[in-house]
Amino acid sequence: MIKLKRLNGETFTLNAFMIEQIQSYPDTTITLINGKKVVVKDSEVEVTELITSYYKRIGIIHSLSEVGNTSE
Template sequence: MIKLKRLNGEQFTLNAFMIEQIQSFPDTTITLINGKKFVVKETEETVVELITSYYQRIGIIQSLSEVGKTSE
């Protein structure tokens, strides 16, 4: 889960696994796999960093790295 802010400053927590795409229109718009959209204050780069950090905290990135090593 990642914490983000809507344009009005309201903070909310988003399930990073539900994100399908992130775009800058120039506002950062996050589209979920169910089609729901959120416009947030954070830049696209910041959202990607938050997602990557979250994946690292829960061990997803390390697990994917280990799977790649065993399949070589």
């Protein structure tokens, strides 16, 4: 889960696994896997860093790198 700010300054927590796409229009727009769009104050780079940090905290980045290094 990552903490973000809406355009009105209100904070909310978003499940990072629900994110399909992040774009800057110039406002940062996050498209979720269910098609819903959320516009936030945080920059695209900040959101990406929050997601990466979250994945590291829960150990998924290490797991993904191990999967990529296996040979069949």
